[in-house]
Amino acid sequence: MSELHNKEMRQVYVDNLIKYSKLDRRIVVLEADLMNCIGTGKFKEAFPRRFINCGIAESNMIGVAAGLASCGKLPFCSSFTPFATRRCYDQIAVSVGYTKQNVKIVGTDPGIMAQVNGGTHMSFEDVALMTQVPDMIVVEPCDCVCLDKLFPQILKCDKPMYIRLQRKKTPPIYDDNAKIDLFKANTVVDGDSLTIIACGIMVHRAIAASMALKNQGINARVIALHTYKPLDSETILNACRETGAVVVCENHHLIGGLGSEVAALLMQNDVLIPMTRVGIGDRYGEVGKEAYLAEIMHLTEQDIVEKAQQAYKRKLANI
Amino acid sequence: MESNTISTLYKQADLIRKMCIECIATFGVGHIGGSSSIIEFLTALYFKMANIDPNDPKNPDRDRIVLSKGHAAPGLYATLAARGYFDKKLLLTLNQNGTQLPSHADMLKVSGVDFTAGSLGQGISAAVGMAINAIMDRRKYHTFAIVGDGESQEGQVWEALMLAGSRHLHNFTVVIDNNKMQIDGMTADVCKVEPFESKLRAFRFKTYTIDGHDMEAIVDTIEKCKRSRMPTAIILNTIKGKGLKCCEGHYKSHSVNFTPEMFAAECTGGVLK
Known part of the structure; x- marks a missing residue:
């Protein structure tokens, strides 16, 4: 490490x-x-x-x-x-x-x-x-x-x-050999059942969710995205085309956030696949520790698992 | 330019005012009131007092002049054109579709504009940044921020002044164009922002209040500011729409619809065409 x-x-x-x-x-x-x-x-x-x-x-x-x-x-x-x-x-x-x-x-x-x-x-x-x-x-x-x-x-x-x-210590995602390009998103977990795109504090939750999903036979690909704009359209579109379903996870309002951008990107490129989103609804914040806030605002690993299951189920239903 | 006498500066200011009026009249509407009130000051700066060179507009050692009251851009553009930064004929394109001369002062489009302004209160902060830069790099240039009295209702103006005073920016001068009017009426009726002197002194500025149309007083005061060991403020008592029969001293001169007849009444013939 x-x-x-x-x-x-x-x-x-x-x-x-x-x-x-x-x-x-x-x-x-x-x-x-x-x-x-x-x-x-x-x-x-x-x-x-x-x-x-x-x-x-x-x-x-x-x-x-x-x-x-x-x-x-x-x-x-x-x-x-x-x-x-x-x-x-x-x-x-x-x-x-x-x-x-x-x-x-x-x-x-x-x-x-x-x-x-x-x-x-x-x-x-x-x-x-x-x-x-x-x-x-x-x-x-x-x-x-x-x-x-x-x-x-x-x-x-x-x-x-x-x-x-963030200010404090962060759960480790990358090791010293990682190649990180400012304008490219990184595939941090490979998989072909569906794609989970995550940013910021949602990346480690998405990786944990992918492990839980693996136990259920769902091989999620996890993309860690560090640049919201300009969006790495190529990586996102390729992953979505290859896996056929997508979950976008963000520590941000759903309205106007990364999920909205990814949805628009997919529609504009005729990638019409099942999509679900994990993010914060139309509300203000409140006092609490990270774990509590993640729970009440539905940003937990379990929330990602559930949204992934929904997207995957829709994908299977469409085949 | 330093050899310019007071009488030649007055003549130059008259010419610039005419250029400014013609520039606005060509489009048919524009910010004539707040442009006219600062013509003498701009003339003194650009034609005598400021260390600037129209042929080297990005020289890192040039004095910086930020028109924070960016709506007075027609006055600034006329001054810059008269000083040789660009062709005077360009003034006739003010606000036309695709123009290089937009209504509010634009640093990316206009040679000689040191910072873009128009959203009031912002230019002065950038000017403070420029003054801090000079101190960091041990450069000798002076920075002037020209702020409207109405603009000073923006809290950001006082944030900028507080930082300039706190950091003893001796190379920084705020110039208040105190024409006492704003879009909705007299500044004193809309929201009282005066007195400027005592406020600015409390913010650690050396203050000078002068007649903003008195060229000799302007030149003398800029000279004092450039030699000052503390931040300086020049409060210009000015007349909005100065020099225009149609709108001198009327708050509705902020932005005026100009007909060719009105222009003919103000000037005997254009100076740009």
Whole structure:
């Protein structure tokens, strides 16, 4: 197992920032009073002149970052997902998106991972919002190895980007030898009965679900998707054509999320196969631990198993 | 350009105002009020005080000028054209389908525009970012953010000012175009944002309140701001629609329908065609 899995994801993020900032003088880091939560204090120690704490003013942080980017800097701005996105959405759309400024916006604690911060801090809509900004790249690594391998690719990509991160340790998905391309989804479990597409915290649940399904004679292929936009259409379409049924799993609202995008992709390409979705309904968040929230919002391994069984049953009925 | 005297700057401002009116009148409607109120200031900056070069508009050491009140773009475009950033005839395409000159200042389309603005409150934050960049890179350039008094009702303006004051950005000047009017009426009637001086002082700015149409005062004050050791604010007392018989000092001059007859009444002949 990779040693990276012993680290929290925020540590991997900050270690990468520091590592690459030694060579890449463009990198600057902006915070809105969550340095101590996201862990960028280590960056501040290493590069005090390249760190700006904007105070609790996310809209201004995004604008300042855009101004820095217009001068050639590569700003990373971070906050919790709702404050990094919906709080300052017009600033992102106009000052970053419309002006084509290369700003990297990092949102941590996505969806139910806000846990005990509760409903005010839970964004179930951030992926939908950010994919709506033209040219915005939207990424969510599922584990620390994935983030570590994506980081240099993120630096090379000169488009604005939203990066959805967890802060704490993540269940291991990849080992050090994994090949991870920013714009390609990865098949992490092979199978031909149906496809499970999962992102973020849903990947390890999807892998666990695939094992449970195997015991029932259903060989699920699991695709770990880390880039929502641009979507890796090729991998998704191939898997769906080859397996004939699909379940999409996301820690996000069903409305406007990955499942909606995959459904549209399949329809547009005449891949008319049974599809089910695991995600969050039309509701707000609430306080609780991850396991509790996953249960009440139907994001558990068992929810994936049930949705997979439904899709598979429909596939068999259609044959 | 530094040899420009006050009297030549006034003449230049008159010409730019005419270009701006003709540019808007050609399309038939536009933001004339808030463009006219800042023509003298823009003229002083671009023709004397700012370290800029129309032939090298991306020079990393140039002074940055961000028109945060992006709807005054016709005034900025006329100034840039007069200064030689692009062909004056381009002004006649303002807001036409497929134009390079959209209603709100656009950095991707227009040479000389340092940042896109229009969604109010945003340009000033970008300008603060530019000022921070200068300090990070030990560059000597100065950054000016031109903000409307109505625009200052946006909370983001004060977030930006707070950060600039907190970080002692001596290389940053906020310019408030205090024409005292906004779309729905007098600023004081819609939502009081004054007094500016005491607010800005509380935000750690050195403030100067001047007549925004007095070229000598503008030049002197910009000079002081560029030498300042703390963030500076220039509060321009201006007249919305300045120099136009049809709308000077009327809040409805924010965006005006211009007929050819109205244009003829304002100017004796165009300067662009």
